[in-house]
Amino acid sequence: QLQLVESGGGLVQPGGSLRLSCVASGFTLDSYDIGWFRQAPGKEREGVSCTSSLSPGIYYADSVRGRFTISRDDAKNTAYLQMNSLEPEDTGIYYCAVTRPPPGATAICIVPAFDVWGQGTQVTVSS
Numbered sequence: 001q002l003q004l005v006e007s008g009g010g011l012v013q014p015g016g017s018l019r020l021s022c023v024a025s026g027f028t029l030d031s032y033d034i035g036w037f038r039q040a041p042g043k044e045r046e047g048v049s050c051t052s053s054l055s056p057g058i059y060y061a062d063s064v065r066g067r068f069t070i071s072r073d074d075a076k077n078t079a080y081l082q083m084n085s086l087e088p089e090d091t092g093i094y095y096c097a098v099t100r101p102p103p104g105a106t107a108i109c110i111v112p113a114f115d116v117w118g119q120g121t122q123v124t125v126s127s
Helices: none
Strands: 003-007 010-012 018-025 033-039 046-051 058-060 068-073 078-083 092-099 121-125
Touching: 003 092, 018 033, 018 092, 018 121, 033 068, 033 078, 046 068, 058 068, 078 092
Parallel strands: 010 121
Antiparallel strands: 003 018, 018 078, 033 046, 033 092, 046 058, 068 078, 092 121
16 A cells, blocks of 8 residues: 655766656655665665654765755655766665654664665666
């Protein structure tokens, strides 16, 4: 019933930009923490950026800080990840995920903290 669908991935040259979208169905995003994760070949899935419905704090991985921006549009029930100045090291499958944190708490931006996941969208940065 609760589903997330990512889109917007593709092949891009180094230095280029992509905007990923994550559309939620079966629930409204405004009461959930949102996370973007990625998994490169042969590597573990890692947190890229997370934002909380209960806190203004936003997390960015050191490798993407200053280049990526997480946002949401409540009217469209959609989360976004704007990716600029892309590098080959950004290549991987990107997933959006959500979780409803405990009352008065905020989820940590790690895989075990999130419950509902999208199917992923491939991002390839190559010249």
